[in-house]
Amino acid sequence: MSVHPERATSAPLAEHHDLVEHVHVLSDNDPAQCVVQGLLGLGIVRDAGDEVAEMHLCAHLGFAYYLLAEDARALEVTQRALDLARARDDRQWEAKALATLGSVHSGFGDNTSAIDYLEQALAIRRELDDTYGTAVALNNLADTYIEMRQFFDRARELLTESHALFTSIPGSAEATKGASVSLGTLAELAMAESERVGLGADASATAAAEALVRARESLEVAHTLDDNLRILAIARLVEARALVACGRHDEAEQAIARIRAMGGVTGTPYFQIMDSMLTGRIQRRRGFHTAAAQAVEAGLALTDDTPRMTERVQLLTELVAVHEERGAFADALGAHRRLFEATLRARDEVAERRGRVLNGHLDLERAQLAAERAQLRSEQLESVNRTLAYDALHDALTGLANRRDFDSTLAAITSRAHAPLTLLLSDLDEFKAVNDEFSHLVGDEVLRRIAQIIGGCVRGTDLVARVGGEEIAVLLASDPDPSFVAEVCERIRRSIAVYPWEDVAPGLRVTISIGAASWRPGESPVHLHGRADALLYEAKRLGRNRIVRDA
Known part of the structure; x- marks a missing residue:
């Protein structure tokens, strides 16, 4: 849910202002x-040679193309606005x-690039001591973290600061708009938290209820705005989603009907898809599966x-x-096969778009001085290296760190006294x-869900x-307090044991065995790993679905 900031420091020619x-x-x-x-x-x-007006128009066009999901054009005109600025x-x-x-970039799933751009924008806003612009940048960065379904604590920190900044600006329509959006993004965060794998029913319901409260606060603020249908439509959409999350389906249908009646921005692909x-989710939860499938x-x-x-x-x-x-x-x-194909296609299209961006930079380099070409090539290589470095340290199936990242992290920690x-x-x-028994496709899905469950059972620092x-390993970076370690291990074991695996495949049951070993100063990574492996073997020998810790 992006905010569209408007804080000009240079103005177009007078005859172009109204345009x-x-x-x-x-x-x-x-x-x-x-x-x-x-x-x-x-x-x-x-x-007329009015480059300031051109810069403004390219920026507005870029945002409009983004809302219309015409991403290639959005990138092109926004890059022109950036060059002029x-x-x-x-x-x-x-x-x-x-x-x-x-x-x-966040819209088409290239979150690495998205965070890079948004962090640059935030740094500039802070450098300029721009309260409104900083609030906008904080909101947009948090929105990307929410889309990633990761770093929820970081997203909440960013949104708390963003909303406080918006509300600190008196008498500003733009700030009021931003306050509505930040409340809506807080609602999005609560909904994302309510959908976390392994979250209990009570905690999920509490998060959904929080989402509805925030959504209605956002809508209340949006109603005070004049001539801003997009913000009102977004607020109503967030309310509808929160109502569905709370199981209040009749009210959700009424909210959807109000959005449809608005016209304008609600005719864009995003609103129609949502x-x-x-509609499909409401019909599914009512048990009308044929209607649900048709809507989806x-x-x-x-x-x-x-x-x-x-x-x-x-x-x-x-x-x-x-x-x-x-x-x-x-x-x-x-549908699983289609989902798998879509996931692969999404990855390939992100790579293709990155390639187009890189080709655009290459074309620009050829038109510039040799020194500028060399500088851009260096930046280009750095971007590719960052991508390669990320891919080299992550498991393609689960998104977890891979063995290489695990080994290097373990070696780095144990090198300290x-x-x-x-x-x-x-x-x-x-x-x-x-x-x-169930196929490798089901096995892959089990591994993906196991990764999500375990990730939800530990802290962001682990x-x-x-x-x-x-085989999944967890490095708990904390004092080896036996009660804490036991609590984490049991949370992981129980979350996996009680997970509704029947939803993945009828008759499927999954359990896990865990060996937990605390590092002893001076102990090598290989020896620590060997002790943990021996404890894991003992858990298997004792009957599986259990935990064995060192003394």
Whole structure:
């Protein structure tokens, strides 16, 4: 849920002021018309040589294209706005362009690049002591973390600061808009937390209730705004999603109907896809599985025209749930295959877009001085190296750290004289039988869910890594207090044992055995790993689905 900041430090020529302002208003309320009027305006201001007006219009067009899910065009015009801002040393508009680039990259799933752009925008806003701009940047960065379904504590910190900054600005319509959006993003965070794997029913219901409170606070603020349909539509959409999460389906349908009646920005692909997803989820929870499947399939048809595979993945996940609940396991397996294909396609399209961006930089380099070409090539290489470095340290199936990252982290910690550390070495019980009886596709899904469950049972400072086929290791970076270690181990074991594996495949049951060894100063990583492995073996020997810790 991105905020569209507007804090100019340089102004267009007087004769272009009304044109630029009109396009700005359209970018929030009617992005399709914004594109029409913005492109006409670009011709006018370029003929007049008004680069400030061109910069403003390109920024507004970039945001409109982003709302329309036309990401390639959004990147192109926003990059032009960024180039003009940097040429004029206009830091406010440089930050704005960077924020839009971050939102676009987040929209099509390139979260690494998105965070990079958004962190740059935040740094500039803080450097300028720009309260409003800083609040915007904090909100947009938190939104990306929420989309990643990771770092929820960090997202909450960012949003708390963002909302406090927005509310500290008196008498500003832009700040009021930002306050509504930040409350809505807090609602999104609460909904994401309510959907965490392994979260108990009571905790999930509490988080959903918090989401509804925040959503209605956002909507209340949005109703005070004039001429800002996008913010009102977003607030209503968040309310509808929160109502579904709380099981208040009739009220959710009424909220969806109010969104449909608004027109304008609600005709964009994002709103239509979310309409289909929410309608499908409501029908599924009411037990009307045929209607649910039809609604979700309608949304999937809309994703054929949008490059954002993230939304397609969400719809397919919902479709899998529909078919599983109605007992149509062949259809569920088919939807699983489509989900797997969409996930692969999303990854490939992110890589392809990165390639296009890199090619654009190469074209720019050829038109510049040799020194500039060398500098850009260096930046390009650094970006590729960062991507390669990330891929080299993460497991492709589960997204966890891989064996290489685990070994290097363990070596680094044990190289310190008195570093507190406990190693949990776990292994799924009789996992080969899962693959043999239910298929390797089910086995892969089990591993993905195991990774999510264990990640939800530990802290953000702890490292979770896949170090073997079905072997997961956790490095607990804390004093080896026996009660704490025992609590974490039992939380992991129990969360896996009670998880509804029947939802993955009928008759499926999954348990885990854990060996826990606390590091002794001077002990080598190999010896510590060997002790943990021996304890894990003992847990297996004693009957599996249990924990064995060192004395």
